[in-house]
Amino acid sequence: MSEFVQFLMSGLTVGAVYALVALGFTLVYTASDVVNFAQGEFVMLGGMVTVFMAALGVPLPVAALIAVAAAVCVGLLLYWLAIAPSRGASPVTLIIITIGASILLRGAAQVLFDKQFHKLPSFSGDVPVNLLGAAVQPQSFWVIGGTALIVLLLYLFMERTVLGKALRATAANRLAARLVGINTTTVMTLAFGGSAAIGAIGGILVTPITLTSYDVGTLLALKGFAAAMLGGMGNPLGAVMGGILLGLLESFGAGYLSSTYKDGIAFVVILVVLVAMPQGLFGRRSVERV
């Protein structure tokens, strides 16, 4: 039982981070049809900027705010300088542009910061909490709670605010949204900024547990993309469920089956799910118009 809870909690923690990356993917994808492979770099930026600001003597909460602001700036620059000028390009071209951006950001981080691994102090100490016999790091609760809060805020934003409704309208049909007077450029700017902020917060929350370095973004982007697809692309709830499911699969797979094939288990499941359900677990069936 204690072993089960242990795996469950570590799966939920990792899954929460995947969920945040997947949420960022989904936000950008619904607003602009772009699959942003630089999404993982926002997580990296969140962690790295906080670490280096804290090293300069900035208090941790302020350092975290600066990191989120920095990631948002990078997200907006990415949209204005690279995505907006290439409107109408094919999906593969756009994917390559975002991969180029991810190489650039990683290269810049390597020069600005360094190639070492870095750690942040846990937000509320390192004394493990006993939960049904399992020793859980207090930081895990920060990660899971923070993710839950972000999901809730995003939900309220989408459902209750005019801007959120504009975002949903743009996602449903960009041309129709523009016709009723929605400024789709504002919506896309918002999506890129928002996804960067979400990624950065994820990076800050998880760095005390998993450490961070200039190159953590690639694998996170892949896992986040996989989680978003698992849930069904373009579905925020699906993205969150996909992320958590992926985290749990990895954790239980590593615990009960094989730790060396941990990453493999996730991808095998994705292949199986996609073959059985080509639209993901929570995706709608799409109808191709001829």
Next chain:
Amino acid sequence: MAWLSDRRAATLLVFAVIIAALPLVFPSGYYYRVAALVFVSGFAAIGLNVLMGQAGQVSLGHAGFFGIGGYAVAIGPAHLGIAPWAATPIGAVLSAALAYVVGRPILRLKGHYLAIATLGFGMLVALVITTESRWTGGPDGMPVAKLVLFGWRATGASTWYWISGAVLLIGAWIALNLAETPTGRAFRALHDSEVAARVAGIDVARVKLQAFVVAAVYASLAGSLLAMMNGFINPDQAGFLHSVELVTMVVLGGLGSVAGAIVGAAVLVTLPQLLTVFQEYENVMLGLIIIVSMIFMRDGVVPTAARLLARRGQP
């Protein structure tokens, strides 16, 4: 001289002349090696271009097949006593069989779903190669036996320059001709509209699978060639970043253009060599160049250049 007006023959002739003439301007053996790397990558890119450019299906896991080809010539001689020349086709057959088995279910997926499925497949291949260290040497890689043909050992940068150059020409010739066969036309029909292709009586699933298998065999042969040329292989050859590199070559050069695949390979292989002068800013420059060239030449280098030339040609 009617055959010269044929665009296929002209493309092949241009590349044959370039390959024959390049050594005249090479100041050192290092240039032979870089050029041979371009040829091998270009060969893999030509194959991937059949899948992406002609048939319009994306693969983000193609380095998996590249890795299988590479490890076939590494493991064959080292563990199973198979000669490198024999291990190369065995690797290609293995890749083709795997592409056939994996391709059947996943090629039903479309767009980003196909992208993540192929990505997952590539990750699995790389993971197996990294983990099964008893056979593959693990993350550190393993040495590859020299290629021996009828008692002649293929060594040295200039030897491999000619071998890979010849292989590249053959690969380009096959791909150019493939485009004009019924299969090639079926690929293009599929690319333009899957529904229309199906209505026209094309077995969409079979045609996609054919393109996938062709691309896998190209990648596998390129992987074998590179492994024998380097005399060494490591799991990075099968990794995600290499898959992305191959896709970037195809798109940067120009989707659907055989010449484009080679040009894309030339750009992506030589660029990092040139960018070493920027030292730690190497990756920043690489990312920047990829972004800028994709924004301003979104159809790829070769189609964009062709359009500019055509425009200038008009009075």
